[in-house]
Amino acid sequence: MSQLMENQAFKAFTTYAAIVTLKMILMGPVTVYFRFTRKSFINEEDVAWMSEEQKKKLLKTHPDVERARRCHYNDLENIIPFFFIGLLYALSGPELSSALLHFRIFTAARIFHSFAYILVLPQPSRALSYFLGMLVTFSMAYSLLSKVFFL
Numbered sequence: 805m806s807q808l809m810e811n812q813a814f815k816a817f818t819t820y821a822a823i824v825t826l827k828m829i830l831m832g833p834v835t836v837y838f839r840f841t842r843k844s845f846i847n848e849e850d851v852a853w854m855s856e857e858q859k860k861k862l863l864k865t866h867p868d869v870e871r872a873r874r875c876h877y878n879d880l881e882n883i884i885p886f887f888f889i890g891l892l893y894a895l896s897g898p899e900l901s902s903a904l905l906h907f908r909i910f911t912a913a914r915i916f917h918s919f920a921y922i923l924v925l926p927q928p929s930r931a932l933s934y935f936l937g938m939l940v941t942f943s944m945a946y947s948l949l950s951k952v953f954f955l
């Protein structure tokens with residue numbers, strides 16, 4: 805591990821992977837925030853101490869909560885592939901400047917995607933940030949496979 809940490813591209817990957825993973829984890833508390841402020845719960849046990857009438861009001865979905873959940877899910881769809889492809893890419897000996905460019909663009913795109921989704925920014929802002937992030941992952945995969953392709 806200490807030898808790996810001398811690899812600058814790996815260190816950069818570790819930093820950006822931690823940032824996007826923490827961002828993804830934060831979508832949980834964001835969803836909790838919307839659940840409480842929009843009074844929208846999904847599990848009986850979450851409102852067990854309430855009266856039957858209150859339960860009926862609280863056990864419902866709310867568009868803002870569902871939006872935060874979709875945003876979290878979209879992170880899972882994109883950040884997990886980034887993690888695996890980015891790790892292999894970082895270990896394949898890329899130029900540090902190129903690796904940093906990939907990691908920075910991906911991180912900025914995913915942070916922007918969350919803001920665009922939660923703040924309901926007009927399209928195509930969210931779609932563009934999604935495609936930009938995906939493009940970075942494909943670019944890293946291309947760079948990786950062009951070095952290690954072996955069938």
Ligand SMILES: N[C@@H](CCC(=O)N[C@@H](CS)C(=O)NCC(=O)O)C(=O)O
Pocket residue numbers: 874875877878881930931932934935
């Ligand atoms: N699973 C995604 C695949 C395509 C995708 O990720 N699209 C981006 C840009 S439009 C998005 O933010 N989709 C909204 C979402 O996943 O909830 C979907 O159903 O939309």
